Amino acid sequence: MSNLYVRYFDRDMLALSVEEAIDFLSTIPDIRITPELVNEVHAYAESDIPYPKRYKVRPRVYFILIKTNAATMAEFKANRRAGAPAAAENEVPTKKEIKATQLAIENPGWYRGTITFKRVIQIPGTMKFQYQDTRFSAYVKAMSGQDCYNRIVHHLKNRQDVDLRSQFPSARGINFSFNYMGAELPPELLQANA
Secondary structure, X not given: OOEEEEEEOOEEEEEOOHHHHHHHHHOOOOOOOOHHHHHXXXXXXXXXXXXXXXXXXXXXXXXXXXXXXXXXXXXXXXXXXXXXXXXXXXXXXXXXXXXXXXXXXXXXXXXXXXXXXXXXXXXXXXXXXXXXXXXXXXEEEEEEXXXXXXXXXXXXXXXXXXXXXXXXXXXXXXXXXXXXXXXXXXXXXXXXXX
């Protein structure tokens, strides 16, 4: 596991474990330590997610966690100054920037994509139509998250039961998600789809 740089306004530290990070956060009166928060910090620390994570304290107020291999605060700050990220030291990428980066990563193989789109549905007994949120999931062979999105939208637009006036969300928004499944579909999924 990497070390964690923790920052809340002008207070920061380099934690060598999740417990150290939680101990530091518990000294800040604004931050309420809950079992959910502890679980989220553990999940972030143990995940493969390489980018910073920010946690909401109250509206427009966050603390951030950054994974680092630095062993000391001086080493961490020296690496930041040396230009590891191009952003300013206290700047955290937005969720849309992070998602755009993830969508662009080329990793050929199978993806599970899920999209929630506004489907045009006729109201029974009338000639009127309404938009209805419709969730669609599929396993797709694609080159990237963006390619997965494009293939799903193309499929839906070409289905006869999907009205052409239906509206599709941005790939960068919360209504599209994807998971890379691997170069080959796991055997249990191949059997389920056979």
